[in-house]
Amino acid sequence: xxxxxxxxxxxxxxxxxxxxxxxxxxxxxxxxxxxxxxxxxxxxxxxxxxxxxxxxxxxxxxxxxxxxxxxxxxxxxxxxxxxxxxxxxxxxxxxxxxxxxxxxxxxxxxxxxxxxxxxxxxxxxxxxxxxxxxxxxxxxxxxxxxxxxxxxxxxxxxxxxxxxxxxxxxxxxxxxxxxxxxxxxxxxxxxxxxxxxxxxxxxxxxxxxxxxxxxxxxxxxxxxxxxxxxxxxxxxxxxxxxxxxxxxxxxxxxxxxxxxxxxxxxxxxxxxxxxxxxxxxxxxxxxxxxxxxxxxxxxxxxxxxxxxxxxxxxxxxxxxxxxxxxxxxxxxxxxxxxxxxxxxxxxxxxxxxxxxxxxxxxxxxxxxxxxxxxxxxxxxxxxxxxxxxxxxxxxxxxxxxxxxxxxxxxxxxxxxxxxxxxxxxxxxxxxxxxxxxxxxxxxxxxxxxxxxxxxxxxxxxxxxxxxxxxxxxxxxxxxxxxxxxxxxxxxxxxxxxxxxxxxxxxxxxxxxxxxxxxxxxxxxxxxxxxxxxxxxxx
Amino acid sequence: xxxxxxxxxxxxxxxxxxxxxxxxxxxxxxxxxxxxxxxxxxxxxxxxxxxxxxxxxxxxxxxxxxxxxxxxxxxxxxxxxxxxxxxxxxxxxxxxxxxxxxxxxxxxxxxxxxxxxxxxxxxxxxxxxxxxxxxxxxxxxxxxx
Numbered sequence: 036x037x038x039x040x041x042x043x044x045x046x047x048x049x050x051x052x053x054x055x056x057x058x059x060x061x062x063x064x065x066x067x068x069x070x071x072x073x074x075x076x077x078x079x080x081x082x083x084x085x086x087x088x089x090x091x092x093x094x095x096x097x098x099x100x101x102x103x104x105x106x107x108x109x110x111x112x113x114x115x116x117x118x119x120x121x122x123x124x125x126x127x128x129x130x131x132x133x134x135x136x137x138x139x140x141x142x143x144x145x146x147x148x149x150x151x152x153x154x155x156x157x158x159x160x161x162x163x164x165x166x167x168x169x170x171x172x173x174x175x176x177x178x179x180x181x182x183x184x185x186x187x188x189x190x191x192x193x194x195x196x197x198x199x200x201x202x203x204x205x206x207x208x209x210x211x212x213x214x215x216x217x218x219x220x221x222x223x224x225x226x227x228x229x230x231x232x233x234x235x236x237x238x239x240x241x242x243x244x245x246x247x248x249x250x251x252x253x254x255x256x257x258x259x260x261x262x263x264x265x266x267x268x269x270x271x272x273x274x275x276x277x278x279x280x281x282x283x284x285x286x287x288x289x290x291x292x293x294x295x296x297x298x299x300x301x302x303x304x305x306x307x308x309x310x311x312x313x314x315x316x317x318x319x320x321x322x323x324x325x326x327x328x329x330x331x332x333x334x335x336x337x338x339x340x341x342x343x344x345x346x347x348x349x350x351x352x353x354x355x356x357x358x359x360x361x362x363x364x365x366x367x368x369x370x371x372x373x374x375x376x377x378x379x380x381x382x383x384x385x386x387x388x389x390x391x392x393x394x395x396x397x398x399x400x401x402x403x404x405x406x407x408x409x410x411x412x413x414x415x416x417x418x419x420x421x422x423x424x425x426x427x428x429x430x431x432x433x434x435x436x437x438x439x440x441x442x443x444x445x446x447x448x449x450x451x452x453x454x455x456x457x458x459x460x461x462x463x464x465x466x467x468x469x470x471x472x473x474x475x476x477x478x479x480x481x482x483x484x485x486x487x488x489x490x491x492x493x494x495x496x497x498x499x500x501x502x503x504x505x506x507x508x509x510x511x512x513x514x515x516x517x518x519x520x521x522x523x524x525x526x527x528x529x530x531x532x533x534x535x536x537x538x539x540x541x542x543x544x545x546x547x548x549x550x551x552x553x554x555x556x557x558x559x560x561x562x563x564x565x566x567x568x569x570x571x572x573x
Numbered sequence: 574x575x576x577x578x579x580x581x582x583x584x585x586x587x588x589x590x591x592x593x594x595x596x597x598x599x600x601x602x603x604x605x606x607x608x609x610x611x612x613x614x615x616x617x618x619x620x621x622x623x624x625x626x627x628x629x630x631x632x633x634x635x636x637x638x639x640x641x642x643x644x645x646x647x648x649x650x651x652x653x654x655x656x657x658x659x660x661x662x663x664x665x666x667x668x669x670x671x672x673x674x675x676x677x678x679x680x681x682x683x684x685x686x687x688x689x690x691x692x693x694x695x696x697x698x699x700x701x702x703x704x705x706x707x708x709x710x711x712x713x714x715x716x717x718x
Binding site for chain 1: 617618619620621622623625626631632633634635636637659661662663664665678679717
């Protein structure tokens, strides 16, 4: 419970009331309150960028064919600039990427994995969901004809699991959410009716609060949360209602609040209340990589692949980049342009000699990269649907795998199926990164087997991507904190002479494609202004 | 966040049991009393993900420097400061543990940092004789929060 300051007790404090409800509800109600106060902001994307008046013949060199780089290349080309893109990989997309059957991936250290998934099955090693409010990336899906389908974030029938709670037996999200919420509502209702909140709530609000708690928690007329039709309509039945003589329901019994609190499973029930995880979310049909592929098709020969940038030089006349063709090793090559949009991750850019101001140089070297690992597992059948009735969504666990993500597409399709078998952060990610890909897969299967015992029989094959072993990023995404934002962020984002940086690392939405899109649009807008201003000299 | 010891013991218990050990009691047991991890363990579970198992480093669009036969390790202080404060994209490992940080920054104790620095400086073709200690590492600058 939050501290109540003496000043607030004199009258009604709606804020405290809301805070209290928010705390008890794991943040859901709190978020609603914040939204109504206008605290939560939308994407800064405001529609297609207008880049009129590009100087005739002006050229831009874009470094990196990920989302940020290709947004820049697409818009600048459309605005009339001469555009060339240099990309380290032999494909477009960067972290926008799906691994499908037949794909090969070689990580730093030399392990090569060949993905052996069946046709149509995939894993997204990078981003895997598109929130409805990420309007920038969604608009490019629309413009490029990338078909979307729902991504399921919250599945009430998926599991929440902790090693120590309920003897390690996974619980249905639905049960934990309903029982936690119901019993917290009951507690708060009791405190309210015993006049324990009189200093916080007016008489008028008291009645409304009680009424709302009954609704919110599925309480009965006495404000009790107990086994009943009403609570079973939330948490599900022991035997669900059906038709005919066999259809008489049997009610299930709630799990005691004490057991839920001890289990720590309450930690997992607010995930879908996060702004970035709220339904509706979407995914491209066929894998997140469809976006990068569509951009790649659109830009065609403007992108030079297998180009490893080794030097970035600028002077008052233009920018010259030195690179190697990794597919055909030979003498160093150069590319020149009037302007440069550089989207190379800072983990790599900090190692490339570059003519920029000391401020930007310091900023480039100030951002550590997060460690993350994803494991895709193919199984011989979709047992999560057939046996467990889980269609899409996510199981959360305190095991190192943290997530089991179920495909939100292809329900009931015969044949094999692919799960996201692990999505690992922090220390566990570093530990998994240190393993061989085979070990990572083996460990993900061993851990997942504690939740779905079918793993043992049904496992077929898997792939594991550890982002710190990714040759094209050397990490997952840039981690900022308040101090580094204050000291370096503006310096990173300023146009420096003829160079502008863009990417998720130059955004306040790190690790999300929307950060890459909005950062890119922001950077090219400013670069364009400068180009127009200096047009005659360019 | 969970301590290094807990995480390592969790992984180790599964690894020792084999991938498909009988799942009765399959949950990793409680962590043993928390001894500071040895330098070899810290290296194997954290450092080698990037710097590679034989400390040979790796190169793609960018590179991870080799720590094998590395002359920049001539002073233990420089190595310890790099681990404490991070360098470029390498995170700082000397920050206080922050349970609220969702991406799980990793905290190493001064003793663990001394141990891993000593380990690297005496393996992989490095033969430096002088040793870091927890007390000496404690005297170096640490990152704030």
